[in-house]
Amino acid sequence: xxxxxMNLTLKVWRQKDSKAKGNLETYQVxxxxxxxxxxxxFDVLNESLINDxxxxxxxxxxxxxxxxxxxxxxxxxxxxxxxAKTTTCQLHMRAFKDGDTIVVEPWRSRAFPVIKxxxxxxxxxxxxIQAGGYISVNTGNAVDxxxxxxxxRYADAAFDAAACIGCGACVAACKNGSAMLFVGAKVSQLAxxxxxxxxxxxxxxNMVAQMDKEGFGSCSNTYACEAECxxxxxxxxxxxxxxxxxxxxxxxxxx
Amino acid sequence: xxxEAKIPEGAMAEKWTDYKGHVNLVNPANxxxxxxxVIGTGLAGASAAASLAEMGYSVKAFCFQDSPRxxxxxxxxxxxxxxxxxxxDGDSVFRLFYDTVKGGDYRSREANVYRLAEVSAAIIDxxxxxxxxxxxxxxxxxxxxxFGGVQVQRxxxxxxxxxQQLLLGAYSALERQVALGKVEMFSRHEMLDVxxxxxxxxxxxxxxxxxxxxxxxxxxxxxxxxxxxGNVFYLSTNAMGxxxxxxxxAHRKGAFFGNPCFTQIHPTCIPVSGDxxxxxxxxxxxxxxxxxxxxxxxxxxxxxPQDIPDEERDYYLERRYPAFGNLVPxxxxxxxxxxxxxxxxxxxxxxxxxxxxxxxxxIRYGKIEAGKAGNHNPDQDTMVTLxxxxxxxxxxxxxxxxxxxxxxxxxxxxxRIYPAVHYTMGGLWVDYELQTTVPGLYALGEANFSDxxxxxxxxxxxxxxxxxxxxxxxxxxxxxxxxxxxxxxxPTSHPAFEEAENTVRNRIEKLMGIKGTESVESFHKRxxxxxxxxxxxxxxxxxxxxxxxxxxxxxxxxxxxxxxPGEINEFNPELDKAGRVGDxxxxxxxMCIDALHRRESCGGHFREESQTDExxxxxxxxNFSYVAAWEFxxxxxxxxxxxxxxxxxxxxxxxxxx
Numbered sequence: 001x002x003x004x005x006m007n008l009t010l011k012v013w014r015q016k017d018s019k020a021k022g023n024l025e026t027y028q029v030x031x032x033x034x035x036x037x038x039x040x041x042f043d044v045l046n047e048s049l050i051n052d053x054x055x056x057x058x059x060x061x062x063x064x065x066x067x068x069x070x071x072x073x074x075x076x077x078x079x080x081x082x083x084a085k086t087t088t089c090q091l092h093m094r095a096f097k098d099g100d101t102i103v104v105e106p107w108r109s110r111a112f113p114v115i116k117x118x119x120x121x122x123x124x125x126x127x128x129i130q131a132g133g134y135i136s137v138n139t140g141n142a143v144d145x146x147x148x149x150x151x152x153r154y155a156d157a158a159f160d161a162a163a164c165i166g167c168g169a170c171v172a173a174c175k176n177g178s179a180m181l182f183v184g185a186k187v188s189q190l191a192x193x194x195x196x197x198x199x200x201x202x203x204x205x206n207m208v209a210q211m212d213k214e215g216f217g218s219c220s221n222t223y224a225c226e227a228e229c230x231x232x233x234x235x236x237x238x239x240x241x242x243x244x245x246x247x248x249x250x251x252x253x254x255x
Numbered sequence: 256x257x258x259e260a261k262i263p264e265g266a267m268a269e270k271w272t273d274y275k276g277h278v279n280l281v282n283p284a285n286x287x288x289x290x291x292x293v294i295g296t297g298l299a300g301a302s303a304a305a306s307l308a309e310m311g312y313s314v315k316a317f318c319f320q321d322s323p324r325x326x327x328x329x330x331x332x333x334x335x336x337x338x339x340x341x342x343x344d345g346d347s348v349f350r351l352f353y354d355t356v357k358g359g360d361y362r363s364r365e366a367n368v369y370r371l372a373e374v375s376a377a378i379i380d381x382x383x384x385x386x387x388x389x390x391x392x393x394x395x396x397x398x399x400x401x402f403g404g405v406q407v408q409r410x411x412x413x414x415x416x417x418x419q420q421l422l423l424g425a426y427s428a429l430e431r432q433v434a435l436g437k438v439e440m441f442s443r444h445e446m447l448d449v450x451x452x453x454x455x456x457x458x459x460x461x462x463x464x465x466x467x468x469x470x471x472x473x474x475x476x477x478x479x480x481x482x483x484x485g486n487v488f489y490l491s492t493n494a495m496g497x498x499x500x501x502x503x504x505a506h507r508k509g510a511f512f513g514n515p516c517f518t519q520i521h522p523t524c525i526p527v528s529g530d531x532x533x534x535x536x537x538x539x540x541x542x543x544x545x546x547x548x549x550x551x552x553x554x555x556x557x558x559x560p561q562d563i564p565d566e567e568r569d570y571y572l573e574r575r576y577p578a579f580g581n582l583v584p585x586x587x588x589x590x591x592x593x594x595x596x597x598x599x600x601x602x603x604x605x606x607x608x609x610x611x612x613x614x615x616x617x618i619r620y621g622k623i624e625a626g627k628a629g630n631h632n633p634d635q636d637t638m639v640t641l642x643x644x645x646x647x648x649x650x651x652x653x654x655x656x657x658x659x660x661x662x663x664x665x666x667x668x669x670x671r672i673y674p675a676v677h678y679t680m681g682g683l684w685v686d687y688e689l690q691t692t693v694p695g696l697y698a699l700g701e702a703n704f705s706d707x708x709x710x711x712x713x714x715x716x717x718x719x720x721x722x723x724x725x726x727x728x729x730x731x732x733x734x735x736x737x738x739x740x741x742x743x744x745x746p747t748s749h750p751a752f753e754e755a756e757n758t759v760r761n762r763i764e765k766l767m768g769i770k771g772t773e774s775v776e777s778f779h780k781r782x783x784x785x786x787x788x789x790x791x792x793x794x795x796x797x798x799x800x801x802x803x804x805x806x807x808x809x810x811x812x813x814x815x816x817x818x819x820p821g822e823i824n825e826f827n828p829e830l831d832k833a834g835r836v837g838d839x840x841x842x843x844x845x846m847c848i849d850a851l852h853r854r855e856s857c858g859g860h861f862r863e864e865s866q867t868d869e870x871x872x873x874x875x876x877x878n879f880s881y882v883a884a885w886e887f888x889x890x891x892x893x894x895x896x897x898x899x900x901x902x903x904x905x906x907x908x909x910x911x912x913x
Contacts, residue, residue, distance in 0.1 A: 017825065035528045037660075043533055043776070050774045050829070055820050058828055060321060062494040064534045066656060067419055068325040083659070090659045115465055116826040123442065126322050130434035134427035135386045139306040139725045142377070142384035146341060149395025159388035159413060162420060166324055190386050 004034045006098035010045065012057055013105040015114050018121075022114065024103070034094045038081065038102075039064060039071065041093065058117040066090040066230065069165030072172070073118055074105040079169035079228045087167065087230040107172035111179070111215045122168050124214040125182060131210035132203035133186045135195050154192045161189040163231040170225035170233075176217030181225040183207050184241035185233050191244055201248035208245055258511070258884055258898045261686040262366040267904055268348075271370045274687075275730055279737035286311035289736050290744060292459055292474035294446045294501045296323030298418070298425055298717060299700025300480030302724025305428035308437035310729060312736075315472055316429065317441045317461055319496055319831070324426045327482060327494040328720060331418025332539035332653065334402060334410035335382075335717040337375040342399050346407040348372045353905055355715060358404040358584050359680070359708020360858035360874065361907040362514070364882070364900065366687060367705045374726040375718050379411055381725055385424040389413050401544050402713035404584035404912070410714045415539050415653045421717055425724070444470075445831060446501045448755045449477060449508045449696060456696035457745055460755045462763075464831055467824035469756055469763075471747035475739045476695045476732060479505055480724070483679035483701040485518065487839045487846065488791070489783020491676035492524060492537040498835040499842045502683050502702050510691035511884040511896060513684035513704030515842070516850035519711055519859050520792050521677030522548075522588035525660055525670075526608040535675040536660060538611070539653055540713040543581045545616035545646065546670070548572050548588070550600040550609050560602070560610055560669045571595055579912040586710040586859045586872070587912060589674035593792050594870065596673070603671045612669035617642035674792060678716060680707040680859065681849075684884040684898070688731035689723060692886075695735060699723035704882065709858025766833050767823055771816030775833045778813045782806065782836070782843055790847050795863040799851040803844055807891070810840040845885060845893060852895065855879045867909070876907050 008029045015022030029045055036044075039061050046056035062070040071088040075081035081091045096102065104118065112120040150158075162185070170181035187204050190196030196203070219238060226235040263270040281289065289312050293304040296318040304316040318326060338351040351372035356363055379397070383389065389411050390398040399408040413420040432438040443464040450458040450471070458473040484499035485491040506512050523538045549568045556563065571591055573580045583591075592609050595601065602608050618635075621642030625633035633641075643666050647654065657665050683691050683698035685705055690697050700720035707715065789802035813836070821827040856865040856872035857879070865873045882898040 033529060033531060035662075036531045037533075040531045040533050044531060047774055047776060050818060050820055051772075053820070056829060058826060062320060062325055062496050063327060063330045064495060065330055065492075065536045066659075067330050067416065068320070068327070068494060069329075070320065070325050085655075086659060090656065092659060092662070094662055119826065122321060126324075126430060126433075126440075126442075129427060129430045134431040135384065136431060137381075137384040137428075138309040139302075139381060139428075139729065140377075142380035145339070145379045145383040145389075146396050148383075150391055151395055152391050152393050155388055155391045155395070158386070159390075159420075162386075162388050162413075162423065163416065165329075165419070166322065189388065193386050193388070195384055195386050 006032050006034070006093070006096065006100070008032055008096065009101040011101065011103045012118070014057070014117055017116055018113055032093055034092070036093045037064070037089055038073070038075070038091045038093065039089050058119050060119050061089055064089040067165060069167040072107050072120065072167055072169070074107060074172055076103055079107065079172040080230050085230055085232045107168050109171045109177040111177060112168060112171065122166070124216070125166050125168065127214060128179065128183060128207055128210045129186065132199065132206040135190060136199060148194050150193060158189045158192040161185040161192070161233065161237050164233055165231055167230060169228045169230060171216065173224040173228035174217065175222065175224070176220055178219045178225070179211050179216040180219040180238045180241060181229065181233055181235065183211050184237035187244055188237040188240040191240070200244065201251055204241065204244040204248045205252060258684070258896050259686060260364065260898055261688060262364070263687065267365065267369050270366055271373055278730055278734045281733050281737050281740065283311050285740045287313060289313065289475045289739060290315065290473060291732070292472060292477045293317070293480060294459070294478065295326060295480035295482060295702070296426070296429065297326035297328035297480060297482055297700060298422055298720030299702070299724045300326065300478070301422065301425035301429045302721050303478055303480060303699055303728050304438055305425060305432050306725050306729050307732065308432035314432070314438045315441065315474065316438055317444045317446055319443065319445045319464060321443055323429055323440060323442065324423060326422065327497050328422045328717070329419045330494065331717055332415040332537060333541035334400065334412035334417045334714040335378065335421060336402065336409050336712070336714045337379045337411060337718065338372055338409060339376050339379060341397060342408045344407045346409050350407065351375060351409065354405045355706065355712060356708070356905040357910060358710055358712040360710050360872065360910055361708065361876070361880070361902060361905070362517070362857050362900065363706055363708030365902060365904060370727065371706050371719055371722050374722045377726055378718060378721045382421055382424050385428060387413065387420045387424040389420070400541060401582060403540055403543060403582045403588070404579070404712045412541065415541065415650060418717060421721065425721070446504065447759045447834070448504050449693070450751050450755045451508050451693060452745060452749060452751045455694045458747065458752065460752070460759045462759070465826050467822070467827060469759055471752045471756060473744050473747055475736060475742060476697065478697045478699060478728065479683065479702050480699045481702050483682065484839070484842055485676045485679050487782065487843050488676040488786045489780050490527065490532060490535050490787070492521060492535050495534060498838065500835050500838045502698070503838040503842055505683060505691065505693065505696060507887050509693045510696055510698070511684040511886050512681070512845060513882050513884050514681040514709070514849065515846045515885065516790065516853060516860055517680035517709050517858065518676060519585060519678035519680060520589045520674045522585055522592055522674050523611060523672045524675035524677070525657065526603060526605060526673040536656065537675070537677060538657060538670060538672060540585065542611060542650060542653065545649070546581065546611040546613050547615060548581055548609055548611055550595045550602060554599045556602070560612070569600070576912045583912045584710055584712060589792060590861060592674055608671040608673045610669035611672045613646055613665065614669070617646055617666070620645035678711055680704065680709060680711055684882065688734060689728055690731070690735065697728065697732065699728060709860055763823055763830070763834070766817065766830065766837065767819055769815065769817050769819070771818045773816050774818055775829055775836050778809065778817060779836045779839070781809055782840060785809070786843050786846070790850050793861050793863050794850050796851065799847050802847045803851070806840065806844045806847065813837065813840055844891070848893065849883055849885065853879055853883065874907070880907070
């Protein structure tokens with residue numbers, strides 16, 4: 001792979017804390033290698049800000065290999081930037097060319113308030129999981145793992161749904177700030193497995209109720225969530241959620 | 256102070272059963288009144304917090320990430336071992352135990368390892384019951400694959416995302432307990448000290464990383480599940496936030512540190528590309544099931560790898576270790592790569608890399624797939640097309656990750672890989688009950704030293720984290736807490752809390768007051784270079800002595816010239832990092848001291864002075880068959896204690912994978 005260097009203009013959202021009014025600040029970054037990840041560009045920029053006696057830019061990041069779901073930059077109008085199925089930390093500067101301007105903002109959603117600069121509070125996702133994103137099995141209760149065979153097709157589909165990293169890009173991408181893809185992925189994963197069957201209906205109802213309570217918007221099927229999901233979670237799981245929810249709702253009103 | 260490992264009497268296979276049968280229990284009404292603090296929410300922490308809460312204890316769990324689901328266990332790729340013998344290939348608890356003790360180069364405690372092997376099967380059952388979507392065969396049963404250092408297939412996996420799926424299972428169990436009010440969760444919180452009252456751990460001092468506020472939390476017991484310290488090397492496969500702080504604070508409060516120099520350098524990572532590099536990315540060991548490792552036979556080879564014919568390639572692992580081939584343990588594979596590169600056979604622009612090639616696997620799988628479709632004479636293109644699909648199903652996410660980072664397509668050309676720091680076998684010394692030398696203070700998972708000796712086998716970290724959390728601590732903690740039922744919650748106004756908080760506050764204020772000229776990151780990088788060059792894959796007396804002095808000097812410089820922007824009482828990642836790097840600067844010194852004192856090679860610890868004629872690690876059992884447990888006396892001053900290792904079952908021999 002050919003390497004090259006570039007000079008870039010970065011426009012970055014700066015916001016002191018959750019109450020402050022934020023604004024975009026402009027920075028020039030020189031001699032960026034195409035082999036760097038965008039977070040490494042922020043490392044370099046922060047190093048120079050610190051050396052100049054200024055406040056570095058706060059951003060969430062941890063594993064830097066696309067799996068922890070911490071990183072969350074809204075880059076040139078797209079969550080996680082221009083590459084499909086890629087987290088911010090895996091976005092490498094080959095995606096850009098000399099002279100480019102890159103605008104970086106935090107996730108924008110009512111349910112994800114800004115903590116500082118590019119860092120947002122995604123604890124609403126934890127609370128949705130608390131509402132039912134689990135199978136109630138205490139440690140020690142399990143039967144032998146091979147005692148219940150699972151059709152490989154369902155097992156594979158459950159795995160695809162379970163690939164969600166909880167980053168929130170789906171919410172940030174959605175004009176309504178809907179969390180349907182996140183919720184749909186978890187509800188589907190557990191509904192597709194025999195182990196998830198006993199709580200299937202209450203799970204769908206309770207997780208959706210919590211999602212609404214957290215202030216996430218409704219789904220209007222624009223599919224922006226799937227397009228921006230770094231793990232390529234399919235909107236088919238939203239359809240699955242709708243069907244699970246409807247089914248559960250009908251049964252619920254029966255009882 | 257003497258080290259009492261508290262290994263139960265009796266035959267190896269009966270110890271754990273006997274222990275469980277006689278251990279003290281806490282009745283349900285008392286469990287409610289007992290408070291347990293859990294630091295870290297990775298596999299060990301989340302599984303422990305959830306299990307203890309299910310039993311009825313009142314749990315407080317802490318993590319520095321914004322959600323417990325992001326703990327670095329999430330990034331584990333390849334799999335988890337368990338002695339299920341689903342493949343009917345001769346696996347058993349004994350074999351898993353044996354492989355682990357041998358793989359650890361006879362520097363682990365047999366009784367702990369046996370228990371680990373014993374509970375391994377139940378882990379898989381528990382995870383499946385939680386909805387963990389392990390890979391399955393067409394018949395609907397679980398699939399297995401091989402990992403390094405063993406000759407059976409006992410590794411369960413979920414593509415290359417096994418850690419993620421296991422952690423999400425434990426995380427969901429944890430969140431269920433949060434919903435039930437049995438766990439109080441503190442995200443974006445960092446533990447900064449252990450509070451010890453009358454010789455027992457009674458709580459912690461934590462800092463809220465959003466507000467900067469310092470908090471006091473009482474607990475009848477404190478569990479450290481805070482992971483390893485590989486980031487002392489700056490560049491490692493650890494997450495950026497992974498740190499030694501919780502374990503180090505405990506160490507300074509009296510918990511001995513076991514075998515700190517035992518570091519695992521993983522053979523298959525994406526090589527360093529430049530000075531900007533912030534971390535290294537692992538390519539799962541599972542790739543060695545199908546990938547063949549080689550370098551050109553000719554030095555300064557300029558041809559593309561695809562253009563080098565087979566007879567001009569040196570498949571050096573297959574050549575040196577015909578019995579295990581590409582699946583030798585990690586320490587062996589790493590050193591062999593270093594040896595080839597040091598000799599001048601390395602590839603890529605830096606010449607510090609070797610090839611990991613899937614060409615043969617693609618053809619092999621392609622042929623099988625074509626055969627299934629009735630085509631017994633497939634042409635090259637057909638085999639390649641079909642074979643790529645099989646490889647994609649097995650390793651697709653890893654190949655994608657490789658391509659994003661390097662810009663090269665590993666389906667068409669071999670990966671370039673090089674060893675990188677990945678895991679630390681060393682950790683807080685614990686007894687059979689996972690208790691440190693401070694009563695009431697426990698260490699689980701990577702944070703303790705106990706199960707992997709001097710080298711961890713692949714797919715065993717996940718096993719150990721979950722074994723400790725789901726199936727060990729629920730029994731052993733009760734044995735201690737049964738004696739605490741008469742201890743009411745101690746108010747956090749107690750002078751010991753006051754004192755610990757002041758220590759924490761003073762250190763933070765001291766850091767902020769330095770107002771020097773060099774960033775935290777820069778100090779961290781400099782420390783990492785010293786550690787990698789002198790306490791890395793190969794170590795010698797001269798280098799280690801130099802490293803100790805260099806680290807001392809660097810630490811002095813840090814405390815007089817570090818620059819931390821911002822304020823204390825706000826969200827300030829630079830300040831968080833400064834505290835952690837300050838601890839690494841102490842930890843690094845102890846690692847070098849430990850490496851210096853251990854004048855033998857074993858597992859990942861390779862002392863150049865101690866090698867066989869063939870360049871393999873040469874142990875010195877007569878003098879070093881013990882756990883080195885270091886007691887912190889005062890700054891820069893440690894006392895060595897030794898826990899002798901007796902091997903009643905697996906008799907130590909020179910490890911051979913030939």
